[in-house]
Amino acid sequence: MRKINKKSILVLTDFSGYAKNAAESAMSLADKMKMDIILCNIYPVPAVRSSAEILFPTGYEDIAKQQSIDSLKIEKIRLQSILKRDTDISRIPGLTIIDEDHTFSTIANLIKKEKNITMVTIGTRHHQGNEFLFGGGINTIVNKSNCPVLLISEKVLTDAIKTIIFATDLAIEDIKQLKLLTEKADLFKSHIHVCHISPPTPIVIDFNEEYHLSEFIQEMGKLTFKKISFKNIQGKNIIQDLIEFEEETHADLLVLIHKKHSFLWKLFHESKIKRLVTNQKSPLLILPG
Structure with missing residues (x-):
């Protein structure tokens, strides 16, 4: 991944409604705090239970990666249209995507290492298991992160934080x-x-x-x-x-x-x-x- 040269908010997305709320919240904050936005999709990677039992079908990884890249591009276009509509054109935040393969663990390590990632936003679902903070993936980010982690569900965080x-x-x-x-x-x-x-x-x-x-x-x-x-x-x-x-x-x-x-x-x-x-x-x- 290329070096992040400007203070940025990292948005982890699965393209759900909650994730879109998180991305829009990140836009409001980035606009106010003069930061850029980085979009990243984390999806399951092939795992092996034993030498004979594979959990994912052959070719899954290539298909999943291409679907991830395509969806990131669509989400980027959606967010850019909102930015152009709602933001002063002279200070529109930069918006880039990470299209490399990433797990929660590798992203957590990236956040810890990359000083210009100043916040992480994640859309949280209400049915993601019983573990606190909706599952081990988000726990991994929270436990390893040295920057704030913003969890968004139903309510988009606007710049009107009263x-x-x-x-x-x-x-x-x-x-x-x-x-x-x-x-x-x-x-x-x-x-x-x-x-x-x-x-x-x-x-x-x-x-x-x-x-x-x-x-x-x-x-x-x-x-x-x-x-x-x-x-x-x-x-x-x-x-x-x-x-x-x-x-x-x-x-x-x-x-x-x-x-x-x-x-x-x-x-x-x-x-x-x-x-x-x-x-x-x-x-x-x-x-x-």
């Missing part, structure tokens, strides 16, 4: 990502609701938790971005409370930080959280931890 929910467990290192988020929020003139997600209050007061809360709010106060507020979501019905808060604030974007061993990230592997993710109409942005 309300953002930033979920945190009060880890002080989250302030760094919050600061970076405020820079983007300032560009979109958004309001950020910082939501502290925590388990039910223990019988014995946790003074350590109170200290972290005080420290986090103090660091928040040092941010120059002022369209920001704080909310505590605590108890046994965290997921339902978060869903209700999303609806109450008409949130355009939910933001999480990927930290495997945090309470918040573990929560997103429990069965209850799948209800939030599978019913997630608003886009979900996962920041690297």
Whole structure:
């Protein structure tokens, strides 16, 4: 693959309706943030269970690759027509396609290596298995990526991002990502609701938790971005409370930080959280931890 010379948003597509929503969301962001767009299709590659049993018919790989290239070209034309219709002609983002063979694993390695890929967008389907974040493929991207991953389902993310929910467990290192988020929020003139997600209050007061809360709010106060507020979501019905808060604030974007061993990230592997993710109409942005 040729070197990527400009800051770009990588769109992983399977040409479904959700994937098209993701591509259109990427266009809105690229236009606002002055980035280019790269389209890539990941499709199953031939695998062998044993020396005698092949899962794909002979010639599948060549046919699949050609279909992928043809579909990428059609999608590129569709997106270019939208860009020309809706974007100032003087600053239309560049749009290229990756037509080499790629698996989720090779793309994840590319994202990690290529510094000019600044975001990945993926269309998520509600029926892609039981694994968190709709299957191992997206998990591979999230686990290996050193840039934000944006998951889009029903709702296209436009440049009118008015309300953002930033979920945190009060880890002080989250302030760094919050600061970076405020820079983007300032560009979109958004309001950020910082939501502290925590388990039910223990019988014995946790003074350590109170200290972290005080420290986090103090660091928040040092941010120059002022369209920001704080909310505590605590108890046994965290997921339902978060869903209700999303609806109450008409949130355009939910933001999480990927930290495997945090309470918040573990929560997103429990069965209850799948209800939030599978019913997630608003886009979900996962920041690297």
